[in-house]
Amino acid sequence: MTLLSNTAVLLGKELRTEFRSRELLTTTVVFILVVVVLFSFTFDPSVSESRRFGPGLLWLAFLFAASLMLQPCFLREQNNDTLSALRLSAGDPFAIFLAKLIANTFFLLLTELLMLPVFAILYNVRILSVLPQLILVFFLGSLGVAIPGTAFSAISAQARMRELMLPLLLLPLLTPVLIASTEATASLMDTKPELRRDWLGFLAGFDVVFLTALWLFGEYLLEE
Amino acid sequence: MLKTILGAVVLFLMIAFTAYLAFNYAPIEKSMGVIQKIFYLHLPSAFSSFVALGVCFYANLMYVFKRQPKWDWLGVSAAEVGLAFISVVLVTGPIWAHPVWGIWWTWDARLTLTFVLWLLYISYLLLRSMLEEPDKRALFSALFGIFAFLDVPLVYFSIRWWRTQHPQPVILGGPGSGLEARMRVSYLLVWGAFTGLLILLLNARYKLEAMRASVEDLRTEAEVQ
Numbered sequence: 001m002t003l004l005s006n007t008a009v010l011l012g013k014e015l016r017t018e019f020r021s022r023e024l025l026t027t028t029v030v031f032i033l034v035v036v037v038l039f040s041f042t043f044d045p046s047v048s049e050s051r052r053f054g055p056g057l058l059w060l061a062f063l064f065a066a067s068l069m070l071q072p073c074f075l076r077e078q079n080n081d082t083l084s085a086l087r088l089s090a091g092d093p094f095a096i097f098l099a100k101l102i103a104n105t106f107f108l109l110l111t112e113l114l115m116l117p118v119f120a121i122l123y124n125v126r127i128l129s130v131l132p133q134l135i136l137v138f139f140l141g142s143l144g145v146a147i148p149g150t151a152f153s154a155i156s157a158q159a160r161m162r163e164l165m166l167p168l169l170l171l172p173l174l175t176p177v178l179i180a181s182t183e184a185t186a187s188l189m190d191t192k193p194e195l196r197r198d199w200l201g202f203l204a205g206f207d208v209v210f211l212t213a214l215w216l217f218g219e220y221l222l223e224e
Numbered sequence: 225m226l227k228t229i230l231g232a233v234v235l236f237l238m239i240a241f242t243a244y245l246a247f248n249y250a251p252i253e254k255s256m257g258v259i260q261k262i263f264y265l266h267l268p269s270a271f272s273s274f275v276a277l278g279v280c281f282y283a284n285l286m287y288v289f290k291r292q293p294k295w296d297w298l299g300v301s302a303a304e305v306g307l308a309f310i311s312v313v314l315v316t317g318p319i320w321a322h323p324v325w326g327i328w329w330t331w332d333a334r335l336t337l338t339f340v341l342w343l344l345y346i347s348y349l350l351l352r353s354m355l356e357e358p359d360k361r362a363l364f365s366a367l368f369g370i371f372a373f374l375d376v377p378l379v380y381f382s383i384r385w386w387r388t389q390h391p392q393p394v395i396l397g398g399p400g401s402g403l404e405a406r407m408r409v410s411y412l413l414v415w416g417a418f419t420g421l422l423i424l425l426l427n428a429r430y431k432l433e434a435m436r437a438s439v440e441d442l443r444t445e446a447e448v449q
Contacts, residue, residue, distance in 0.1 A: 148371060155364045159354040169351060169368060172343040173375050175336075176382035183386070198385070206378055213374055217367055220288055 003098070006090045010099030017076075018107065028069045028111045035061040036119055050123040055185035058119055059178055063145065066108055067167035070149040073100055074157040083224065093219040101150045101214075108142040109135075130188045133195045137188065140203035141181035147210040148173055154221040176206055228428070235424055238417040242410065250410040262320045264410060268418035269312040270338075276306030276422060277341070277373065284369035287362055293437060296362035299369060300352060301429035303345050305422065310342045333384040340379050344372040358440060 018024055039057045043049055077083040090096050113135070120127045127134060149170055156166040184199040246264035253260035280302035287295035317335065318328040329335065348369055355361035403411065 151371065152368070155351070155368060158360055158364060159351060160356070161354055165351060165354055168347050172340055172347060173372060175340050176375070176378040179382045179386050202382060202385070209374060209378065210371070213371060217288065217370060220363060221367060223363060 003092050003095050006092065006095035007098045007102070010086075010090065010095060011102050014099055014103035015106075018103070024069055024072065025107060025111060028065050028107070029114055031068065032061045032065045032111060032115045033118065035064060036115070036122065040122065045123055047124050050125060051186070051189060051191075054119070054123045054125055055189055056178075056182045058115075059141070059182045059185065061115075062108070062112055062141075063171060063174055063178060064167070065111065066142075066145045066149055067170050069107065069111075070104060070146070070153045070170075071156075071163065071166055073104060073150060073153040075153070075162065078157050083222065087222055093222050094215055096222065097150060097214055097218045101146055104146040104150055105139075105143050108146060109138055112138050112142065125189045127189070130193045130195075133188055133193075134185065136195075137181060137184045137200065137203075140200060140207060141177055141184075143207045144177040144181070144203055144210070145174060147207060147214055151210075151214050151218070151221060177203065180206070228424075231420075231424055235417065235420050238413075238420060242414040242417045245410040245413060250407045251404060253407075256324055259320055259323050262316050264414045266313060266316040266320065267411070268415050269309045269316070271415065272418050272422040273306045273309035273313060273341075275419070276302045276309060276426070277345070277376075279426070280306060280345075280369055281373040284366035284373070287366040288370070291363075293358075293362065294434075296366065297430050297433040297437065298426075299362075299366060300349075301426050301433055303348050303369070304429060305425045307342065307345045307349070308425070309422070310338060310345070313338055314342060331383075333380065333386075336383045337376070337380045341376065344375065348372060358437070 036057070039053075039061070043053055045054075074083070077086060086096055087093060116127060116134070116138075119125070149166075152166055152169045152173075156162045156169060159165045180199045180202045184196050184203070187194045187196045187199075242264070246261055250261075250264075252258060280299050283295045283299035283302060286292075287299060317338075321330070322328050348365060351368055352361055352365045355364055
């Protein structure tokens with residue numbers, strides 16, 4: 001129970017910090033918008049082409065945005081020398097990760113949902129009829145991005161060239177998430193929308209594997 | 225020192241002998257022709273690279289729990305040697321694929337997995353070079369190595385569901401697969417030689433890393449005085 005109450009307090013702190021400045025959310029939204037617009041120049045976004053390439057480029061934009069957005073997650077603690085204070089205050093170090101993880105998933109999901117209508121308009125994709133299913137896919141996908149992302153943000157915060165290191169560590173590892181989320185999103189945006197349970201199950205499996213790894217090895221990631 | 229030289233000489237003779245076997249003793253494959261000979265390099269390299277990455281994972285785990293520098297040395301040695309073998313696989317694959325499939329590269333499950341593995345272990349080595357403090361470098365790269373290794377089956381299955389074109393396993397495949405007797409002997413011996421090469425390279429790299437660590441220690445000591 002202490003884990004949950006600790007996590008709740010820390011999550012409150014994460015959300016408060018972000019909503020005071022809203023820096024991360026605004027910059028990420030604009031970044032995704034830029035990428036989505038720039039992508040449209042690389043192919044002809046007719047209806048059939050959009051259906052083929054749209055979901056993939058949307059997820060690629062999310063992945064790139066996430067690798068930038070997760071950057072300050074631990075860097076902020078390090079710059080303000082608050083990491084040891086955090087470790088002392090939380091009984092279980094996993095609570096720190098859990099709070100950051102939930103906050104990151106929430107921020108990612110929020111930016112994705114903000115960008116979804118813009119994407120649907122720019123690329124002529126129908127989304128209203130499958131919105132709940134899409135949100136489910138986005139949730140599982142974002143969680144899959146946020147779990148290793150939060151873990152690696154603790155690693156990259158300690159390295160030189162950290163701004164480049166995080167995408168380099170994170171993006172190859174996220175290959176399965178990219179494939180599964182793209183496939184699931186593509187079949188939902190198809191002319192005959194279908195919820196691909198196999199890919200959803202795969203995403204859930206990915207989340208469980210890395211959440212377990214984070215739970216097992218999280219405390220070592222916080223060593224200074 | 226004498227042991228290393230002796231080992232290297234024996235290994236050189238073994239590799240020369242197995243190369244002779246592969247080219248002169250084993251028959252030429254019917255449908256693919258001479259290009260199939262590259263399998264005698266491709267398959268043992270792939271095998272050695274997977275063994276090396278397994279060793280790397282084991283060393284990473286041991287470092288996180290035991291915190292002895294020797295596990296860190298073994299981890300980095302295995303990652304570098306494994307990366308070298310994967311590079312051989314990635315180069316010989318397209319050389320074979322171009323005449324047989326008619327294309328250099330295809331995004332098939334095993335090819336893509338190998339490429340992603342290559343990228344993951346390059347990131348591992350890059351991360352090491354970006355962490356200054358030896359203890360930190362050892363711990364964080366070990367943790368990244370563990371995460372990367374866990375990702376391997378997930379990458380494999382995701383791409384397998386997505387598409388696959390690689391030839392089905394011939395050596396341990398179902399009925400109808402199997403090798404001609406002389407080919408099998410050649411493969412087994414090449415395999416043995418490459419496992420020997422893997423051990424030799426790992427051993428040499430491990431010693432080098434140990435020396436580098438002691439130089440680093442001496443330098444910090446000298447700076448303190």
